[in-house]
Amino acid sequence: MSAVYDAKKLRTMTDEELQLRAAEILRDLFTMRIQGVAKQLMQPHLVRNKRREYARLLTVLKQRRQAAAGEKA
Numbered sequence: 001m002s003a004v005y006d007a008k009k010l011r012t013m014t015d016e017e018l019q020l021r022a023a024e025i026l027r028d029l030f031t032m033r034i035q036g037v038a039k040q041l042m043q044p045h046l047v048r049n050k051r052r053e054y055a056r057l058l059t060v061l062k063q064r065r066q067a068a069a070g071e072k073a
Contacts (some may be wrong), residue, residue, distance in 0.1 A: 007056050
C-alpha cells in the first residue's frame with residue numbers, strides 16, 4: 001500500500017496516472033475488504049483513508065472533464 005495523496009498532488013498528475021492510481025486504490029480496498037472479513041485487517045482506519053482518496057481522485061477527474069467540456073462548448 002502506498003501513501004495517501006492530497007488534492008494538490010492529484011491535480012499535478014496526468015489523467016493516465018490518475019487512472020492507474022484509481023485502479024491501485026480499488027485493488028487495495030478489495031484486499032482490505034477480504035482481510036476485514038478474515039479478521040486479519042490490522043489497521044481498519046486505512047479503509048476510510050483509501051475511500052476518501054478515491055473520492056478525491058474521482059473529483060479531480062470529473063473537474064477536468066467538465067473543464068474540457070466547457071472549453072469545447
